[in-house]
Amino acid sequence: xxxxxxxxxxxxxxxxxxxxxxxxxxxxxxxxxxxxxxxxxxxxxxxxxxxxxxxxxxxxxxxxxxxxxxxxxxxxxxxxxxxxxxxxxxxxxxxxxxxxxxxxxxxxxxxxxxxxxxxxxxxxxxxxxxxxxxxxxxxxxxxxxxxxxxxxxxxxxxxxxxxxxxxxxxxxxxxxxxxxxxxxxxxxxxxxxxxxxxxxxxxxxxxxxxxxxxxxxxxxxxxxxxxxxxxxxxxxxxxxxxxxxxxxxxxxxxxxxxxxxxxxxxxxxxxxxxxxxxxxxxxxxxxxxxxxxxxxxxxxxxxx
Ligand SMILES: NC(=O)c1ccc[n+]([C@@H]2O[C@H](COP(=O)([O-])OP(=O)(O)OC[C@H]3O[C@@H](n4cnc5c(N)ncnc54)[C@H](OP(=O)(O)O)[C@@H]3O)[C@@H](O)[C@H]2O)c1
Numbered sequence: 001x002x003x004x005x006x007x008x009x010x011x012x013x014x015x016x017x018x019x020x021x022x023x024x025x026x027x028x029x030x031x032x033x034x035x036x037x038x039x040x041x042x043x044x045x046x047x048x049x050x051x052x053x054x055x056x057x058x059x060x061x062x063x064x065x066x067x068x069x070x071x072x073x074x075x076x077x078x079x080x081x082x083x084x085x086x087x088x089x090x091x092x093x094x095x096x097x098x099x100x101x102x103x104x105x106x107x108x109x110x111x112x113x114x115x116x117x118x119x120x121x122x123x124x125x126x127x128x129x130x131x132x133x134x135x136x137x138x139x140x141x142x143x144x145x146x147x148x149x150x151x152x153x154x155x156x157x158x159x160x161x162x163x164x165x166x167x168x169x170x171x172x173x174x175x176x177x178x179x180x181x182x183x184x185x186x187x188x189x190x191x192x193x194x195x196x197x198x199x200x201x202x203x204x205x206x207x208x209x210x211x212x213x214x215x216x217x218x219x220x221x222x223x224x225x226x227x228x229x230x231x232x233x234x235x236x237x238x239x240x241x242x243x244x245x246x247x248x249x250x251x252x253x254x255x256x257x258x259x260x261x262x263x264x265x266x267x268x269x270x271x272x273x274x275x276x277x278x279x280x281x282x283x284x285x286x287x288x289x290x291x292x293x294x295x296x297x298x299x300x301x302x303x304x
Pocket of ligand 1: 017018019020021072073135164165186187211212213214215216217218240241255256257258259260263266267293
């Protein structure tokens, strides 16, 4: 595993593992709204979430054996206990792992930063987290959230403070008031949405970018892209490996999600080839500024 040095001197793995089950849970939503269907759907989803978390726990254990060291989660994903189980089962030493989690929007609205943090810590079964992040910069709340996170950091429960889904203006607001600077901004980045200006700004402020949905959730527009296919065949790699390599050469940390053993292996097998400058430019030029997730300046935080 290669590492990147953060602006505070701490090290972070150059690739992580995503654990969001949103796509899976969405598939379970029937869309039918009568009472008995809703009740059935509620219990069905609870059962399926347990099944999913059991599968997730096993696949994270496998991932640790393969060499993954960084796990990305959020209190919003309802899977911190499963991740805690995987950490204990894996037998990997705690100091070798980089575990990051986030505070939800609801927890921010309820002014429950401290309680939420300790609830996450307990579910994970840890004494500290390597990164605690704001999941979304909730208008009117995120600066207060940051202050409380700083306190937990000073008390030693958090090794690094980060944010997610921040535009430049959110980061400027934090930088103008903070005592502890954010070392990471986790945002949506992939070849259909390259976010070059934001990445440049983050670099200029010493803020490391992590890319979520790094392979654009493997959607058709990415999967069928002829330029990516051709670059992949040049290197005898898969298209997804080329995209993940593009992130790494851009100095961005991708956190692809998979629970499939083969794809977990492929997503880590990125360090035996180098994309040329010309190939990097070709991938940059695929950009169509197309988001898969919400724009933090144009969304209802109460719905996220
Ligand atoms: N901060 C935020 O607001 C935020 C928002 C979104 C996501 N995230 C984080 O970022 C992580 C990754 O984002 P994401 O889950 O949206 O999207 P993603 O990692 O781009 O794509 C995940 C999808 O791609 C498939 N996949 C993974 N590797 C593959 C490969 N090598 N070949 C073909 N298909 C592959 C997975 O299916 P299989 O499982 O079947 O392999 C899954 O359906 C999340 O899990 C979460 O931890 C954060």
